[in-house]
Amino acid sequence: MTTTLRKSSLARADAWFGVKMTSVAAISMAVLLIVPSVLTVIYSLHDVPASGVSFGEFIGLENYRVIFTSKVFWRSVEVTMIFTGGFVIFSTGIGLAMALLLNQNFIGRGFARGLLIIPWATPWLVIGILWKWYADGSVGGLNALLVGLGITSEYKNFLSDPNWALTLTIVAAVWRQASFAGILLLAGLQSLPGELNEAAELDGANAWQRLRHVIIPWLRPMLVTVTVLNIIYAFLQFDVIFAMTQGGPGDATQVLSILIYRQLFVVTQIGLGSALAVVLGAAALIGGLATVKILYRGASAT
Amino acid sequence: MTDFTTNKTTGGRLDRRTFLRGTAASALGLAAMPALMPGAAHAAFDGTLKMLAWDFQPNTIASLVDGWSGDGNPQVDVAIIPNVGYSPALQTRLRGGDEIDLYYNFAYNTQKFIDEGWAMTLNDMPGVDEMIDDMFESSRPTHVNAAGNVISVPYFSAVHTLHANERFLSEAGIDKMPSTLAEIYDASVALRDAGIVEAPYVAYWIKEFCEEYLHVYLLNEGIEAFDAEGNPVFADDPRTVGVFEWWQKMYREGLAPQSVLTDDPGKLSNEMAQGNAALFVLHHYFLSSIRALEGPESANVVLAPLGGDNHTFQMGEVLQLGNTGDEERRLAAWELAKFYGWKDAEGNFTVFEKWADAAGLAAPYAGFFTDEAVIAAFPDYYDLGQLSDIFETGSKVVPARTLPWYPDFQARVGDIVHALLLDQATPQETVDALAKAARDAADGGPKL
Secondary structure (H helix, E strand, C coil): CHHHHHHHHHHHHHHHHHHHHHHHHHHHHHHHHHHHHHHHHHHCCEECCCCCCCCCEECCCHHHHHHHCCHHHHHHHHHHHHHHHHHHHHHHHHHHHHHHHHCCCCCCHHHHHHHHHHHHHCCHHHHHHHHHHHCCCCCCHHHHHHHHCCCCCCCCCHHHCHHHHHHHHHHHHHHHHHHHHHHHHHHHHHCCCHHHHHHHHHCCCCHHHHHHHHHHHHHHHHHHHHHHHHHHHHHHCCHHHHHHCCCCCCCCCCCHHHHHHHHHHHCCCHHHHHHHHHHHHHHHHHHHHHHHHHHHHHHHHC | CECCCCCCECCCCCCHHHHHHHHHHHCCCCCCCHHHCCCCCCCCCCCEEEEEEECCCHHHHHHHHHHHHHCCCCEEEEEEECCCCHHHHHHHHHHCCCCCCEEEECHHHHHHHHHCCCECCCCCCCCHHHHHHHECHHHHHHHECCCCCECCEEEEEEEEEEEEEHHHHHHCCCCCCCCCHHHHHHHHHHHHHCCCCCCCEEECCCHHHHHHHHHHHHHHCCCCCCCCCCCCHHHHCCCHHHHHHHHHHHHHCCCCCHHHHCCCHHHHHHHHHHCCCCEEEEECCHHHHHHHCCCCCHHHEEEECCCCCCCEEEEEEEEEEECCCCHHHHHHHHHHHHHHHCCCCCCCCHHHHHHHHHHCCECCEHHHHHCHHHHHHCCCCCCHHHHHHHHHHHEECCHHHHCCCHHHHHHHHHHHHHHHHCCCCCHHHHHHHHHHHHHHHHHCCCCC
């Protein structure tokens, strides 16, 4: 009886300790995430005045109707999907390649690993400004490089060309994010037991087979994390694109986050902007969850 | 009791505002009396005023405001934020409840800010009538709305002019400075065909700025954009399609470089200074940037009027008074506004003189251009007589730009014009799309 009471008392104390330990994080989450999210959903159902003094008139799903019947929205979705596809595939793929390379033994490996951190440690906005100048049609280093290598014969205004502007924003964002992926995947590679690779090698597996059947499965949890993070980063990407093109030329780089910014902060149609934010948030969430499911289903199949 | 919309004061007591108004009224015939000069009445408010400005010469802003405080006026806490994204940042601050006594604003935001309760009308402020009387008639509709309410104070004004490389024009055999759209096209072709400059014409055609050019080019052709009610009457004018045909042709034919859709004005000034462009249309004060760059062609660049017998577009950004605090605080903010947007206590254009010296910015006051200190402050490559004439009779503001729905329209113009330039829309489709955007904005309600 006494023991039971003591256990119960201890359990309560443990539980209370747990509550105390998590309370700060829980309150922060509630204030910074849950409250704004709920407010955004409520706003999306109202015609909110720009002054924000009230929710304004309740208009139900009218904002969503406007969104889903708008060509501007669907064009923005198209741009967002292209950006996301390019960003996720290349930043993850290049990150994996960099991790594999930096996991080899070579002179200067430590220095090379140090360099990997630089793009990741640079703010997105700075990346955008750097690449805006790098891709400049008059004085940009990218043009000098392409002409020097004989790939092009003259300087090109990439950011004013709707066919190139989106590509360049993807390249700029990938340049930063690939290093982040590389760092995480390199950490995963370093935990790979050397015996696994050696055993596969003794069994006659070539490099491609070792990558496919030993390294990738080992890295799968890390790859899932990196891919999901990259999808979320891609859907929410704003800084690099805004710094480079502000969504232009025309609507060539107007991803959903820039459309939301315009609706919320420039045009101050808060209800409509909130509805767009709900749609984008849902898309990022669904995209992330779907990726987890697909990758883990692949894992259980192997 | 104070009516926050009209600033009307009721009650029988003689308060400070009533006193100041009475003083101002009795002084109409005594214009030289120092106590009536702008900023002469030191406010009774002894707290700290809050001011928000965008990031143009922050040290100058600080020194000007410190100078004002040093003359026995209240202290001012000045916050400075970047110009890019200023409007969204300002609106977000005000929506969040930030109490800002005086802030820079874009003219196209002004009536919206009044309607949202973020700014106050200035009708009853002491000296406001004198300030408006001092302005060029052409400039007044920026600061006085159709109902006669004073909604803002000038921060600076500018006129869109042509910055032209005289040497290049001469080499191309062009004797007369181009002024109309057709003349600019012909000159651009001549400059290119003569092998002088590959893409002679540059302009700040990024999305956010296309709206100003819409007015520049329509006014150049003598087309009224909006009527008094804000209806987009440009769409009914048969000449409007021609303006967009010109605009598209300039870009499609490479007379303007492909990069102008994303180039910033610093780069465009440099293109002029280096001799990579010969014709540049933007605010007159970019001549200062071009000259200051001291490129091989900087000294050959001069200003010229636009629009032939018609007009160019006169723009001006503004100061607005926030709906903050009590009457004394507002009066103190008004004193600061007068100092910053008109004259100091001695009747000098102290602030405008600084801006003229620093960057060639102008003020929409006739007296500004004849003020000796201002004349001395302007670099000698400016023809102030010519500039004053452009302000007085050669330019127009667009009164519809202060209507409450206008920011919505303004935000959409860039997408529509870029589609035209990128050959994704015909000139007629562009006219229709712009008219629809204006009507949609005026109608209100959620629209993408």
